[in-house]
Amino acid sequence: MQFCDECGSMMKTDDGMWVCGSCGHETPRDEATESGMTSTQSQEESEVIDTSEVDAEDMGPTTNARCPECDNDRAFWEMKQIRAADESETRFFTCTECEHKWREDDH
Missing domain, CATH: 2.20.25.10 (N-terminal domain of TfIIb)
Structure with a gap:
């Protein structure tokens, strides 16, 4: 996860850049720094539990x-x-x- 140096908002990736959705500030991506970050892409979604038939x-x-x-x-x-x-x-x-x-x- 990367935060914008200009406004503090969470940034998203766009090819080789981190782009702030709030102010548009861009920062080049750094592979060495990103190797220590956790990605949501590799995480499993939690299961939805149907309670309609539960006593x-x-x-x-x-x-x-x-x-x-x-x-x-x-x-x-x-x-x-x-x-x-x-x-x-x-x-x-x-x-x-x-x-x-x-x-x-x-x-």
């Missing part, structure tokens, strides 16, 4: 949470890291009745 008791923990769509008072919950590693996780809810999804800080 409710196998879906995970539930808690008292009021669904903003159907007013049900139970929801499955899970924690996910969506910001930087030094920030707290966000709790996501899925209604046990209508399957509406929301996160804890949504209002």
